[in-house]
Amino acid sequence: MNLAGEPRWRFAAVRSRVMVSGMTTAQGRTARGLYFLRxxxxxxxxxxxxxxSTRALGDAMLTGLDLRSGDVIVEYGAGTGSLTESIWRRSREVGGLRYLGIEREQGFCRVLRERMPDFDFACAQVEDVEDLLAERGLPAPKAIISGLPLILLPTMESIVATASRVVAPGGSFRTFTYLQSSITPNARRLRRLIREHFDGAGSSPLIWRNFPPAWVLRGDRAVA
Ligand SMILES: C[S@@+](CC[C@H](N)C(=O)[O-])C[C@H]1O[C@@H](n2cnc3c(N)ncnc32)[C@H](O)[C@@H]1O
Incomplete structure (x- = not known):
């Protein structure tokens, strides 16, 4: 839903977008948080x-990924860019990473493009990831980093199945599950789907420095 398109929200949304584009300032973070909450x-x-999500969770999402120049990294549901910041920092270290962020909410897309103009954001559904990669002539991604609330989405199973098909051999799909929802049937189903669709699966230690605390879940494809 595009908040900025609705007159009631327009002033607040424009003011927020001006403030949220500051990448590291406390004011920018607060404005992004309020916009996210709305x-x-x-x-x-x-x-x-x-x-x-916090920086701690963003960094944990990338832990153990062997990223090299030329690799493609895809982010699902980039929101206001909290996980994207970790990817952005890694891309500065590695150099030559190619990034595609997919976010359906137009207001978030505008924020993301203002914050990280050298990253490519598609304002689209992750369900269309194959077309979005093909349109850009991008090869299979080395990593898919998902910030989607997968256990709430009716398309959870097809999103995991597609990710396992799309990710490169030797690549990894990463998502997270919150502490309080980890024992729900859908969270158990998500872990089972990852085990079924990937060659290897695992999870991180609990990341306490996130609200709520969360585990990173990982599905790895074997090297061909
Ligand atoms: C929990 S937020 C994550 C934001 C950010 N990555 C973080 O961790 O703070 C989930 C995001 O996924 C987006 N989203 C939900 N379903 C989607 C879909 N099918 N395609 C693309 N984006 C989607 C929402 O608009 C929202 O911005």
């Missing part, structure tokens, strides 16, 4: 969290 209140199932 989007959550409007669309709780698809946003799926009351506040953006």
């Amino acid at each position: 989007c959550f209140l409007r669309n709780p199932r698809e946003v799926g969290a009351v506040c953006p």
Whole structure:
């Protein structure tokens, strides 16, 4: 849902977008948090969290990934860019990474493009990932980093299945599950789907420095 397109929200959305484009300032972070919360209140199932992920979770999502120049990294549900910041920092270290972020919410897409103009953001559905990669002539991604609230989405199974088909041999699909929802049937189903669709699966230690605390879940494809 595009908040900025609705007159009631327009002033606040424009003011937020001006403020949120500051990448590291406390003011920018606060404005992004408030904007994120507003989007959550409007669309709780698809946003799926009351506040953006922390740097600790973003860095944990990338732990152990052997990224090299020329590799493609795809992010699902980039939101206001909290996980994207970790990818952005890694791309500065590695150099030559190619990034595609997929986010359906137009207001978030505008924020992302303002914050990280050298990254490519498609304002689209992750269900179309294969077409989006093909349109850009990108090869299979080395990593798919998902910030989607997968356990709330009716398309969870097809998203995991598609990710396992799309990710490169030797590549990895990463998502996370919150502490409080980890024992729900859907969270168990998500872990089972990852085990079934990938050659290897695992999880990180609990990341306490996130609200709520979360585990990173990993599905790895074998090297061909
Ligand atoms: C929990 S937020 C994650 C934001 C950010 N990555 C983070 O961790 O803080 C989930 C994001 O996924 C987006 N989203 C949900 N379903 C989607 C879909 N099918 N395609 C693309 N984006 C989607 C929502 O708009 C929202 O921005």
